[in-house]
Amino acid sequence: MPVHLAEVILRSRTGERMLEKDFDMSIFRAAEKLRREFELKYDRDNPVPSDDAMADRLFRAAIQFYAQVGTYCVDTGRAIRFTEQEIREALDAAPTSETLGEGNEQMQMVHRDVEGKQEPIIVAGVQTCIYSDDNMAFRIYKRCAEDKCVDGIWGGVVTKVDGKYDVIAGTPMEIFGYRRNVELMRRAVAAAGRPGLVIINNAPTSVATIAMYDPAKGMRRSDSCMSTGVSELKINYDDMDRVAYASGAGISMHGAQNSVIGGFSGSVEGATITCVAGAFQSLLVQQSQIVEASTVPFQVKSKCTRECLWVGSLALQALCRNTHLIVGGSMGDHPSAGPGTKQYLYEAAAGFIANVVSGGHHIAGTRKFTIGNTPDYGTPLESRWMGEVSKSAAGMKRTKANEIARYLLAKYEPNLRNAPAGGTYADLYDLDKDEPKPEYQRLYNEVKEELVGLGLEFRTW
Numbered sequence: 001m002p003v004h005l006a007e008v009i010l011r012s013r014t015g016e017r018m019l020e021k022d023f024d025m026s027i028f029r030a031a032e033k034l035r036r037e038f039e040l041k042y043d044r045d046n047p048v049p050s051d052d053a054m055a056d057r058l059f060r061a062a063i064q065f066y067a068q069v070g071t072y073c074v075d076t077g078r079a080i081r082f083t084e085q086e087i088r089e090a091l092d093a094a095p096t097s098e099t100l101g102e103g104n105e106q107m108q109m110v111h112r113d114v115e116g117k118q119e120p121i122i123v124a125g126v127q128t129c130i131y132s133d134d135n136m137a138f139r140i141y142k143r144c145a146e147d148k149c150v151d152g153i154w155g156g157v158v159t160k161v162d163g164k165y166d167v168i169a170g171t172p173m174e175i176f177g178y179r180r181n182v183e184l185m186r187r188a189v190a191a192a193g194r195p196g197l198v199i200i201n202n203a204p205t206s207v208a209t210i211a212m213y214d215p216a217k218g219m220r221r222s223d224s225c226m227s228t229g230v231s232e233l234k235i236n237y238d239d240m241d242r243v244a245y246a247s248g249a250g251i252s253m254h255g256a257q258n259s260v261i262g263g264f265s266g267s268v269e270g271a272t273i274t275c276v277a278g279a280f281q282s283l284l285v286q287q288s289q290i291v292e293a294s295t296v297p298f299q300v301k302s303k304c305t306r307e308c309l310w311v312g313s314l315a316l317q318a319l320c321r322n323t324h325l326i327v328g329g330s331m332g333d334h335p336s337a338g339p340g341t342k343q344y345l346y347e348a349a350a351g352f353i354a355n356v357v358s359g360g361h362h363i364a365g366t367r368k369f370t371i372g373n374t375p376d377y378g379t380p381l382e383s384r385w386m387g388e389v390s391k392s393a394a395g396m397k398r399t400k401a402n403e404i405a406r407y408l409l410a411k412y413e414p415n416l417r418n419a420p421a422g423g424t425y426a427d428l429y430d431l432d433k434d435e436p437k438p439e440y441q442r443l444y445n446e447v448k449e450e451l452v453g454l455g456l457e458f459r460t461w
Contacts, residue, residue, distance in 0.1 A: 002090040005287050009240065015070070015078040023072040023079060024264040027232060029068050031270030034061040037089055039048025040269040047405045048310035048354045050398035055317040057116075062318065063087055066233075069277070069331045071285050074230060075237045080355035082284055090284050096324045098252050098289050100152070101357035102196030103221045107151055109290065112359045114317050117395040120361045123200055123224075126207035126378030127155030127333065127365025134158055134353060136376050140425060141188035145197055148461040149387030151197030152223075154365030157181045159375065167202035175211045178203040182212040182219055193263030200363070202226040202255075206241035213249070221251050224363070229257040229288045231296070232264055232274055235285055244286050254290040254363065256330070261307050262298030266396040267309050271295055275315035279327065293319055293360065294330040298313055300416050301369040304347035306409055311350075313358045313398075320359030333386070334369040336415075338422020339378050340440050343412045344368070345447040348382070349389050350408040353456070356393040357401040362386060366421065376425040381436050381444055386449055388450070392458045404454045420447070 018026075034040075038061040063084055070081035082090075097110040100121070110116045125144045131137035137158050144153045157177050159167050182201055199219055203209045209225070214216045219225075226376030227239045227244040241287060246253045257278030261286040265271040272369040275295045281292035295306050304313075317329050334353020338341035348366065355362055366386045371377045393401070412419075421449040422428075428440045436444070452458060 002093045003086055003284055005243065008285055011080045012073040012076055012078060012324070015080050017078050018072070019074065019418070020074065020077070023365050024308065025247070025272065027264045028266045028270070029274050032067050032267070034065050035267060035269040036274055037061070037162040037175060040272065042268040042310060044306055046402055047306050047409065048312060048398050048402040050185065050199055050314045050355065050402065051351045052321065055314055055364065058272060058276060058314060059318040062273050064335065065273050066277040066280045066411065069233060071281050072234045073236070074234055080285060086110045087280055087284065091323045091325065094283060094323070094325050096326070097160060098105050098326055100222055100224060101198045101254060102220065103427065105194050105196035105198065105200070107325055109361060111326050112320060114320050115195045115357055115395065115397055116359060119162050119394055120356050120390050121151050122149070122387045122390050123149040123154060123198060123361060123363035123365060124383035125365050126156060127154040127367045128202070129156035129367060129371065129378050130373070131156055131158045132375040133163065134241050136425065137181065138184050138188050140376070140380060141185050142192050142297040143187040143434055144383045145192035145194050147380065147384045147387055147393055150383055151365070152200060153383070154186070155181060155185045155199060155201035162346060168264050174203060174205060174208045179206045179211050179218065184216045186217055188252060200224055200226060202228070209242055210245050216245050221249060224252045224254045224290065227255050227288070227349030229255070229281060229286065231258040231260050233257065233277060233281055238288070246288055247393045252290065252304050253286060253288040254292065254296060255288030256282050256292035256294055259295045259311065260298050261295055261311060268311060272311045272314050275311055276318050279319055279325070283325070290328060290363070292328045292330060292364070302347060302416050303330055304332055305362045305368065305416060309354045311404055313354045316358035316360045327360055328363045329355035330364045331355045333362065334368045336369055336419035337412070338368045338420060339382050340422040340428045340443070341420045341446055342443060343419055344382065345444065346408045346412045348385055348403045349451060352386060352389040352420060353393045353396065353401045353404055356390050357396050362390050363409065375425065379428050381440065388458060389456070392456055400445035400455055404456065407454060
């Protein structure tokens, strides 16, 4: 039987007491030892690898790694650990499908195979965007929801209530602001003709996240709940509050955890081990039905670097070849370039394709890696790009995906550290028609034709 949530919480209070820095060093030492023992070797010339034997070795290494290291609870200063048998029992007991959404928008999210033809579920929208006002948020949500190539949308928050009251995290205004925002989302998807569409949002604190659930006006049991953990292999009680609520309410849990390339994982190969172990944490600690294999670079603000593609692809392949987990990936969802630029579309496409051919869904939304304080910093066209590219890549061979990734990397890799900023919704869309301006639509179509020339057969909706 899988480990019960109450037992996980008990272990967070009774596990080995450690300093956080000592836990961080245990990640480094274990990852370094196991990457050598299991002969894991980063291949920069093949950002989308197709080495099945290495993916299987990675899986075995990650099992040993997570049993040894575990998860650190930052609130108690203790390690939560599981035996290899407990990890394998949790993997065996994990669901192979999950029902999300309602009515005509209800969907089955299933385990996908490496190079599988199973359609990936795409929850797009502009993730955690800040909006200038209610009207702008509603317009963007509605347009995102109208694209039939996406199966759900992410939300953000309007930063001022009635144009003058600031929404500040950790105060009652956070609850008030996020609650108002999710009601905007629900009205927007209904106005788009898709009232049962999945909507996801994740406030800074658990109390504000939980406050967004309301079957009439807000998020529903048919929408997923998100727990992100703390990088690397850490958790806090605020995240566990979300887990406890979702578990009690019967809401599907989506757990994520980033490994950090150049962080305590050490090498690129070490980050890959930690990435797979992060999925185990999502399953066991965050009690998730949908797990995420995710990584970020320490220095470059993009989830589309060459190293990110390799780490994310191999981690997904290790999980999808050796388990029946429902796995999401996050490659491509945080480019360095901004909306309205070719580089944004190049970066995102490389990540989306690598993610899908390696067995992943994509339910993390899309946005520029760093948005700062810029409101309305995204458009429905990037959301459509996630849906169109991801669903069209289903069934593609990894060797073809690798060719495309190498071509795209040559286009954007030299500019990752000085990427173009792009523009906001008002810069890129005709505000009277809520449609892309002609120049942005032309740019989008040009990159789409470029991918067609590379062998991606786009579906139509």
